[in-house]
Amino acid sequence: MAPILEVSDLVTRFYTFDGVVHALNGVSFDLQAGETLAIVGESGSGKSVTMMSLLHLLPMPPARIEGGSALFHDDSGTIDLLKLNRAEISRVRGGRIGFIFQDALSALNPVMTVGRQIAESLERHLGLGHEQCRRRVVELLEKVGIPGAKQRYRNYPHQFSGGMRQRVMIAVAMACNPKIVIADEPTTALDVTVQAQIVELTQQLQRELGIAVIWITHDLGVVAGIADRVLVMYAGRPVEIAPVDDLYDHPGHPYTIGLLEALPRMDAAGSKRLISIEGSPPDLMAPPAHCQFAWRCRYAFERCWNEVPPQVSVGPQHHITCFYDVNRERPRDNV
Amino acid sequence: MQRYILSRLFQSIMILFGVLFIIFFMLQATGDPVSLMVSRNASPEEIEAVREAMGFNRPLIVQFGDFIAGAVVGDFGDSLRHKQPAMDLILERLPATVELATTALFMAMLIGIPLGLLGGSNPGSLWDTLARGAGLIGQTIPNFWLALILIIVFAVKLGWLPAFGRETWQFLGITLPTRSVILPAFALGLFTMGQLVRFTRSAVMEIRSEDFVRTAYSKGLSDRQIYIRHILRNAAIPLISIIGVQFGYLLSGSIYIETICSWPGLGNLLAEAIGNRDFALVQAIAFFTSLVVVTLNLLTDIAYGLADPRIRYGD
Known part of the structure; x- marks a missing residue:
C-alpha cells in the first residue's frame, strides 16, 4: 500500500489576547490508501485541530499554521495541502477529502x-x-x-x-467520491445503538468506495472495532502510533498505557474504582522544554525533565515518543 | 403552517378586542363624555337631551356592544371638532403617514442592512467601527432633536430641503412624494436604522461561526456562495421580525416628527385631537393604529414562517 497522505512536523498556534496557544507542536503521521486511522487523545490534545489545519478550516486569525508539510498523493500527482491558496484548497475540500462533523444538527444548515x-x-x-x-x-x-x-x-x-x-x-x-474522509467524532452525540449503525455504515461505504478514513474519537471501544492503526495524541504531539492490535497488546508509551488502564472492564473481578491518569494536561500557553507528559508519568526520570523525546521505532509501524522502555523497565539506550 | 397562521390570527383578534375594551373604558374613566359635547353653560335639560340623543343613558354594557359593532365597520362616530366621521379624517391623513413611514423604513434598510452586513463580516475593521457607531447613534439620538438640527442645517442654512410641510406631485393621476419627505423620514427612520445595523451585525457575526458554515467550507464552496446561501438566508430571519415591528411603529405616525415638520399625517392629527379633547377621533386613531400594528405583526409572523422551515413544519 502506498501512503495517500504524509503529514510531517505540523505546527499550529493560536494567537489570542491572553497569549500564544501552542496547539500543535510537530505532528507527523501518514495515512495509507483505504485504511482506517483512528486518532485518540483527551480534549485539547489537538486531534481536531490537526485535521482542520490540513484543510485550512481553522479561523485565521487567531490560528496560524507555522510549519510542516502535508503531502497528498493521488492519480493527478502530489500536492502539499499546507501550501495551497484559498481557491486550490477549496477544490480539495469536499472533492478529494470529505468531512463528517460531530453534531449533525448544528453542522447542517x-x-x-x-x-x-x-x-x-x-x-x-x-x-x-x-x-x-x-x-x-x-x-x-x-x-x-x-x-x-x-x-x-x-x-x-x-x-x-x-x-x-x-x-x-x-x-x-x-x-464526490473522496479519497479521504475525516470523521470528527461522528458518533459522540448519538446513542449507543445508533452509534453502531453509523460505524457500520461508514465501514461499509469505505470498503465499497476504497476510501481512507481518519476517525477522531475518545472512544477506545470504537477504535478497537474499526481502526487499522491508531495515533495517540497528547498536548499537540503524537505520542504513539501503531497497528491497532499491537497498540492494545503492547502499548509502549506511558500515556497510552494509562488510557488503556482507564478503560472500565466488564470482566474484571470485584467492583474496583475506575483507574484514572493523575494530574491534568499541560498548559499549552507555556509548553515546557521537556516531555509534556513528565508531570503525570510514573516512569519519568531525569532525562524526561531536560529534553523533548524524539520519535523512536519499537517495531514494524510502531513508533513512540518516549525515553523509557516500559517492557524492559529501564531507559532506552538507543535514543 | 395553517395551524400556525390560524393560531396567530386568533391571537390578533383577541388583542384587538382587548384594545377596544381599553379604549372604551378609558374614556368612561376620564369623566362624563357629555360634558365635552355641550357648552359650558348648558342647562341640565340640554345636557340630558344630548345624553339621550347620544345614548349615554343606556347601561354601559349595551353602549360597549354598540361601540364594538361600530368599530368592526370602522364607525367611531363623528369627530367633535370637525363634525365629520372620525374614520374619514384618518383615511384622509393616512397617505401622508404611509409616505413618511415607507420612506423612513427604506432609508433605514438601505443604510442599516448593508452597514450591518459589512460590519458583521469584518469584525474589528473600519466598517465594523462605523456600523457600531451608527447603531449607537441611531438608538440614542432623540429623533425630535435630530429633526430640529436637520431643519437648521439643511433647510435654514443650506436651503436644500423645505423646512416643513408636505409637497407632492401628480403623475398620471398618482400622487408621488417629493424631496419634502426626505428630512422628516430620515429623522423618523434613524432609530430603526440603528436597530437594523445592530441586529444585522450581530446576526452575521453569530452565523459566521455556526457549525454549518464550517460544513459549507468543508464542501469546498466559495466565500461568495457561503455568504449568500448559508449566511444571508439565516441572518434574514431575525431581520424579518425587526422590520415588521419597526414598520408598524413607523406607520402609527410619529407625534413628534409630524408636529415638528408640520407633516399632515396621523401623528399630527392625533396631537390635534388630544389637544381638542376630541375623544371620538382619539379613539378612532388609537384603534386604527392598533389594527395596523397587529396586522403587521401577523404578516411578520407569516413571513417568519415562510423563511424558517423549523416554524413552517413545526406543527
Missing part, C-alpha cells in the same frame, strides 16, 4: 433542504446539472440508508432523527 446541501458539493466538484444532481443525491441518500429518499430529498434537517441526520452528513462527505 437549518433553512436548506438536505437534498440541496448534498447537491451543493456535487455542483461544485463534479459540475453536474440540476437533474443529474437530483438523481445522484437520491442515490446517495439511498446508499446511506435513508428510507423514502425521493421524498426525504426535500426535507429539512430538523425533520430527521439524530441518526438519520448523521447519515445525511455522511452522504455530504462521500458525495
Whole structure:
C-alpha cells in the first residue's frame, strides 16, 4: 500500500489576547490508501485541530499554521495541502477529502433542504446539472440508508432523527467520491445503538468506495472495532502510533498505557474504582522544554525533565515518543 | 403552517378586542363624555337631551356592544371638532403617514442592512467601527432633536430641503412624494436604522461561526456562495421580525416628527385631537393604529414562517 497522505512536523498556534496557544507542536503521521486511522487523545490534545489545519478550516486569525508539510498523493500527482491558496484548497475540500462533523444538527444548515446541501458539493466538484444532481443525491441518500429518499430529498434537517441526520452528513462527505474522509467524532452525540449503525455504515461505504478514513474519537471501544492503526495524541504531539492490535497488546508509551488502564472492564473481578491518569494536561500557553507528559508519568526520570523525546521505532509501524522502555523497565539506550 | 397562521390570527383578534375594551373604558374613566359635547353653560335639560340623543343613558354594557359593532365597520362616530366621521379624517391623513413611514423604513434598510452586513463580516475593521457607531447613534439620538438640527442645517442654512410641510406631485393621476419627505423620514427612520445595523451585525457575526458554515467550507464552496446561501438566508430571519415591528411603529405616525415638520399625517392629527379633547377621533386613531400594528405583526409572523422551515413544519 502506498501512503495517500504524509503529514510531517505540523505546527499550529493560536494567537489570542491572553497569549500564544501552542496547539500543535510537530505532528507527523501518514495515512495509507483505504485504511482506517483512528486518532485518540483527551480534549485539547489537538486531534481536531490537526485535521482542520490540513484543510485550512481553522479561523485565521487567531490560528496560524507555522510549519510542516502535508503531502497528498493521488492519480493527478502530489500536492502539499499546507501550501495551497484559498481557491486550490477549496477544490480539495469536499472533492478529494470529505468531512463528517460531530453534531449533525448544528453542522447542517437549518433553512436548506438536505437534498440541496448534498447537491451543493456535487455542483461544485463534479459540475453536474440540476437533474443529474437530483438523481445522484437520491442515490446517495439511498446508499446511506435513508428510507423514502425521493421524498426525504426535500426535507429539512430538523425533520430527521439524530441518526438519520448523521447519515445525511455522511452522504455530504462521500458525495464526490473522496479519497479521504475525516470523521470528527461522528458518533459522540448519538446513542449507543445508533452509534453502531453509523460505524457500520461508514465501514461499509469505505470498503465499497476504497476510501481512507481518519476517525477522531475518545472512544477506545470504537477504535478497537474499526481502526487499522491508531495515533495517540497528547498536548499537540503524537505520542504513539501503531497497528491497532499491537497498540492494545503492547502499548509502549506511558500515556497510552494509562488510557488503556482507564478503560472500565466488564470482566474484571470485584467492583474496583475506575483507574484514572493523575494530574491534568499541560498548559499549552507555556509548553515546557521537556516531555509534556513528565508531570503525570510514573516512569519519568531525569532525562524526561531536560529534553523533548524524539520519535523512536519499537517495531514494524510502531513508533513512540518516549525515553523509557516500559517492557524492559529501564531507559532506552538507543535514543 | 395553517395551524400556525390560524393560531396567530386568533391571537390578533383577541388583542384587538382587548384594545377596544381599553379604549372604551378609558374614556368612561376620564369623566362624563357629555360634558365635552355641550357648552359650558348648558342647562341640565340640554345636557340630558344630548345624553339621550347620544345614548349615554343606556347601561354601559349595551353602549360597549354598540361601540364594538361600530368599530368592526370602522364607525367611531363623528369627530367633535370637525363634525365629520372620525374614520374619514384618518383615511384622509393616512397617505401622508404611509409616505413618511415607507420612506423612513427604506432609508433605514438601505443604510442599516448593508452597514450591518459589512460590519458583521469584518469584525474589528473600519466598517465594523462605523456600523457600531451608527447603531449607537441611531438608538440614542432623540429623533425630535435630530429633526430640529436637520431643519437648521439643511433647510435654514443650506436651503436644500423645505423646512416643513408636505409637497407632492401628480403623475398620471398618482400622487408621488417629493424631496419634502426626505428630512422628516430620515429623522423618523434613524432609530430603526440603528436597530437594523445592530441586529444585522450581530446576526452575521453569530452565523459566521455556526457549525454549518464550517460544513459549507468543508464542501469546498466559495466565500461568495457561503455568504449568500448559508449566511444571508439565516441572518434574514431575525431581520424579518425587526422590520415588521419597526414598520408598524413607523406607520402609527410619529407625534413628534409630524408636529415638528408640520407633516399632515396621523401623528399630527392625533396631537390635534388630544389637544381638542376630541375623544371620538382619539379613539378612532388609537384603534386604527392598533389594527395596523397587529396586522403587521401577523404578516411578520407569516413571513417568519415562510423563511424558517423549523416554524413552517413545526406543527
